[in-house]
Amino acid sequence: MADDTEFIAAKNASEDGEFVRDATYINDRVVADLPAGSDPVGDKVGEMRWPVEAGRYRLMAARACPWASRSIIVRRLMGLEDAISMGLAGPTHDVNSWVFDLDPDGRDPVTGIYRLQEAYFNRIPDYPRGITVPALVDLPTTSVVTNAYQKLNFDLLSEWSAFHRDGAPDLYPEEHRDEIDELDSWIYPTVNNGVYRSGFAAEQGAYEEAYDELWASLDRLEERLTTRRYLAGDTITVADIRLFTTLVRFDAVYHGHFKANRNKITEMPALWGYLRDLFQTPGFGDTCDFPQIKEHYYNVHRDVNPTGIVPKGPDLSGLLTPHHREELGGRPFGDGTAPGPIENPSERVPEGHGAG
Structure with missing residues (x-):
């Protein structure tokens, strides 16, 4: 898995005791060639395309997690703070989910959710895999668009270029x-x-x-x-x-x-x-x-x-x-x-x- 829910991932071991990371993600993409405000294109989770649209999505992250920290850094370097808001989960959680216990009332102030798991279940009821960060959440439906951190970061660099700050660096020359x-x-x-x-x-x-x-x-x-x-x-x-x-x-x-x-x-x-x-x-x-x-x-x-x-x-x-x-x-x-x-x-x- 791509986050720091390793106490779950630690159970994934080969016969010789080697740790095996679950690398199965929700692989939807957010792309610039769809009109803002349009519905996602495609009918299969993991292969759908969502439109780039300022204010529509929220990056759910946690400072504790190195994989989420990559997205936090990319978002900041590219100046996407105004286009994509960010929710920060606390550093501790149980087997079920990262939680927003750093926020007042223990809920993310924008989506109102307590557990990130809620946004996963809104997309895929009874989602069977680890609840990972980073995750990009669609605000109108409070559902996860993608948790595929590598593709998410590349899309922040390329597909979101219309919203990059002046002076944003080329991080993938x-x-x-x-x-x-x-x-x-x-x-x-x-x-x-x-x-x-x-x-x-x-x-x-x-x-x-x-x-x-x-x-x-x-x-x-x-x-x-x-x-x-x-x-x-x-x-x-x-x-x-x-x-x-x-x-x-x-x-x-x-x-x-x-x-x-x-x-x-x-x-x-x-x-x-x-x-x-x-x-x-x-x-x-x-x-x-x-x-x-x-x-x-x-x-x-x-x-x-x-x-x-x-x-x-x-x-x-x-x-x-x-x-x-x-x-x-x-x-x-x-x-x-x-x-x-x-x-x-x-x-x-x-x-x-x-x-x-």
Whole structure:
């Protein structure tokens, strides 16, 4: 599954104890070639096309989840806040659903729902799979349009271009698409999902295989980022967003909680500098809520952490120290510009929840 409902996904294991992620999604798309206000085209869930329309959809996310954090970052970098509103679920939940317990009365203020599960059931009664974030919800029907996070993010980059802010960067440049796709072909299974394969392995052999693949890839990334500022080209791309959401959680969660403990990212000079560089870039660190991240993993995953005790450490203030990565060249947003301050108070990370 594509969210952090891993205590459900952890039950999905192969015979040799390897964690297997459920990758079945509602694959509907929101596209620009349908008139705004029209009904979706198609009659089969997962293959329907919905029109791009400002104000019609709400991005349901959770700061705790790395997959949802990708969409939060993309939405902010592209300046889609006015076109697509955002609801934020709390970091803890039960086996049934993410819940909006951060909001007054425990309900999302726009849709009025308490559990994200309600929007899934509005689309598919008795929806049988995990209730995942991110999910794009159609406001007129309060039903999920898609939870296919990768396609959702690409649509935010391409199909929603009419609503991008002035200066929105090109996060998937044509000249680097093959390189970005090649990077994802090994970073996703061994790093993004690799930490979960390590943490949720049910057998020693499966754990050690995932652990070894994870560190082989992190060593490969350390070498790559020693001489280049970003993963592909000289600007930030979707490849960097994908890696960032894993790296920023690594020392706080994955190193101990998921037993990925050969090194901390702070002990790997290139990756540590790269992480600080991105964290200090508008749109990245200002979307991270570390108390929520830690509370989710350590409190929800009782199979891994039976007591639910959330550690006080580590000290994350080093994320704000100078990184000197600009000496490698490159321009974070290329010909574009950085996003401005977060205007909506409800979307700002609470004071004291960042790295400072």
